[in-house]
Structures are given as C-alpha cells and as structure tokens.
Amino acid sequence: MNLFRNVVFIAAIAGLVAGVILACMQAYATVPLILKAEVYEQAGGGHKHDHAAAPAAADTTAMSTAAPAGNAMSTAAPAPAEVTAPAKDEGWAPADGFERFAFSVLANIVTGIGFALILVAVSEFAGGIGNWRQGVFWGLAGFAVFTLAPGLGLPPELPAMPAADLLPRQIWWWATVAATAAGLGLIAFRKSLPLAILAVALIVAPHIVGAPQPDSFETAIPEGLHHQFVVAVTVTNLVFWLVLGAVVGVVRGRFTGTATSLRDSFA
Amino acid sequence: MNTASVSLGASVSSQSRFMQLALAAFLGIFVMGFVGFSHIDAVHNAAHDYRHSMAFPCH
Numbered sequence: 151m152n153l154f155r156n157v158v159f160i161a162a163i164a165g166l167v168a169g170v171i172l173a174c175m176q177a178y179a180t181v182p183l184i185l186k187a188e189v190y191e192q193a194g195g196g197h198k199h200d201h202a203a204a205p206a207a208a209d210t211t212a213m214s215t216a217a218p219a220g221n222a223m224s225t226a227a228p229a230p231a232e233v234t235a236p237a238k239d240e241g242w243a244p245a246d247g248f249e250r251f252a253f254s255v256l257a258n259i260v261t262g263i264g265f266a267l268i269l270v271a272v273s274e275f276a277g278g279i280g281n282w283r284q285g286v287f288w289g290l291a292g293f294a295v296f297t298l299a300p301g302l303g304l305p306p307e308l309p310a311m312p313a314a315d316l317l318p319r320q321i322w323w324w325a326t327v328a329a330t331a332a333g334l335g336l337i338a339f340r341k342s343l344p345l346a347i348l349a350v351a352l353i354v355a356p357h358i359v360g361a362p363q364p365d366s367f368e369t370a371i372p373e374g375l376h377h378q379f380v381v382a383v384t385v386t387n388l389v390f391w392l393v394l395g396a397v398v399g400v401v402r403g404r405f406t407g408t409a410t411s412l413r414d415s416f417a
Numbered sequence: 418m419n420t421a422s423v424s425l426g427a428s429v430s431s432q433s434r435f436m437q438l439a440l441a442a443f444l445g446i447f448v449m450g451f452v453g454f455s456h457i458d459a460v461h462n463a464a465h466d467y468r469h470s471m472a473f474p475c476h
Contacts, residue, residue: 184469242458243465264444264447266445267445268445274425305472307475323474402425
C-alpha cells in the first residue's frame with residue numbers, strides 16, 4: 151500500500167493548505183453574506199414555505215429563533231409546520247461565533263483533503279501532476295467539474311432562498327460532476343474526434359435534463375445580495391482549486407524528485 | 418525516491434496500482450460526501466456555512 155500511503159500523504163498536505171486558505175476567504179467573502187441572509191430567513195420564519203402565509207407567524211418565529219444560539223436553519227422537510235418550529239428541533243448546532251467558525255474551518259480542511267484525494271488519485275491515472283503549473287491546470291479542471299458545471303443549474307444559494315427537494319438536487323449535482331469529469335477526461339486524454347463529440351454531449355447533457363428547480367423563485371433575499379454571493383462563492387472556489395492543484399504539484403514533485411511532462415502521459 | 422521512476426509507487430503491479438488509486442479516490446468521495454451531503458442534522462448544522470459557501474445543495 152505504498153502508493154496509497156503516498157497519495158494520502160500528498161492529499162493531506164494539499165487539502166490542509168487549500169482548506170485553510172478557503173476557510174479564510176470564506177470568512178471574509180461568503181459567511182458575512184450568509185449571516186445577512188439569515189436575518190431575512192429569521193424574519194420570514196424559514197425559507198421553504200409559502201411567503202403569503204408567513205407574516206402571521208413571522209413575529210413569533212423571529213422571537214423564538216433569534217434568541218437561541220442555533221442557526222435557525224430548517225431541514226429538507228417541506229412541511230409548512232416548520233414555520234412555527236423552533237430551531238432546537240433541528241438537532242445539535244454549533245454556537246454562533248467562534249464555535250461555528252471553527253466547525254466551518256474543520257469542514258473546509260476535511261473536505262479539502264477529500265477533494266485532494268480525488269484530484270491526486272485521478273491525476274495519477276493520467277501520469278500524475280508533475281509540478282505546480284500542471285497542478286494549476288488540474289485545478290482549473292476541478293473548478294470546472296465541481297463548481298462551474300453544477301453551479302450553472304444550481305447556483306449558490308443563500309439561506310431563505312427557495313429550492314427544490316434536497317435529494318433530487320444532490321443527485322443532479324453528483325451526476326453533473328460525473329458527466330463533466332468524464333467529458334473533460336475524454337477531451338484531454340483521448341485524441342479522437344468522435345470521443346470529443348461524445349465528451350461535449352456528456353458535458354451538455356445534465357443541463358438539457360435540467361436541475362430540479364423550486365415551484366417559485368419568490369424570496370425575501372435581495373437580488374443584489376444573491377448576486378454578490380454567487381460571485382464570492384465562484385471566485386473563492388476558483389482560488390481554492392488553483393491552490394489545491396498547485397500544492398499537489400509541488401508536494402508530489404518533492405516525492406518523485408523529477409517533474410514529468412503532462413504531455414508524456416497523454417494516451 | 419530519486420530513482421528513474423517519476424510516478425508514485427511505480428514498482429507496484431498495474432492491478433495493485435489501480436486498486437490503490439481507486440481506493441484513495443473513493444475515500445475522498447466518501448469524506449466530502451459525508452461532510453457536504455449527509456442528511457444527518459448535526460453534520461448539516463456543523464458544516465452549514467461551508468455547504469452554502471461551496472454551493473452544495475443545502476436544506
């Protein structure tokens with residue numbers, strides 16, 4: 151399991167570095183927007199209900215959700231009953247402030263290592279990331295696969311924004327990631343026109359099927375706030391992926407001692 | 418480490434190589450799937466800001 155150990159080691163370092171950087175960027179760029187949106191969420195008493203029915207319950211809900219430390223997030227259950235359900239029904243949640251920030255950092259690092267494991271393993275099949283520059287290109291691919299493609303159908307959403315049921319969206323998200331990755335792989339590593347056409351079809355297909363959309367897009371969130379959030383999420387993820395790829399290239403280069411050309415590994 | 422080989426663990430057989438890389442990839446998918454996509458409330462709440470910031474389907 152020598153290879154496995156090396157992959158995990160490289161992924162751990164790259165995921166740690168990129169995850170910490172992403173957490174810092176989020177603290178300045180995205181989390182303040184989420185907190186702003188939660189003010190609307192609490193004022194509206196949730197985000198997955200009929201807004202026309204909200205005003206009556208809004209006052210009491212705002213009172214009951216603003217006081218406790220919980221995030222006042224609702225679960226996937228579309229039941230209108232959640233409008234009056236206090237946040238404590240949603241299980242444990244980190245306290246606002248440092249604890250909440252600490253768990254975000256932890257999530258960033260853990261999933262950063264997860265993304266890095268996928269990136270390193272997949273790139274090893276193609277010959278490995280030889281240096282930081284190749285890593286940047288692999289990072290661009292990761293950004294396209296995990297952020298751009300799913301983000302077209304399911305744009306980054308703020309709390310209190312309407313959305314379709316959770317599970318269909320998650321399935322569409324994973325299917326889009328898989329199809330986009332397969333398409334990019336075919337374009338990059340197969341010198342064949344028919345396969346390139348198939349690749350384009352794979353990349354386009356999820357968007358023809360279409361992501362699950364909510365019945366109504368009506369939301370209390372100002373459009374400007376949401377647009378700001380979409381830009382912040384996209385740019386922070388771009389930097390994350392570029393850093394992740396570059397660090398993998400640097401660390402792996404130390405392992406192997408030599409930098410191989412990505413072109414040599416093309417099939 | 419500074420031998421002629423330029424790939425990690427080049428000495429292992431191709432079948433073992435495939436299995437180890439596949440294992441690493443699945444471990445990565447499992448980790449990010451658990452943190453980013455688990456329906457367990459506590460996990461969702463702990464990673465809430467992260468999920469929104471990554472544009473993962475949330476709520």
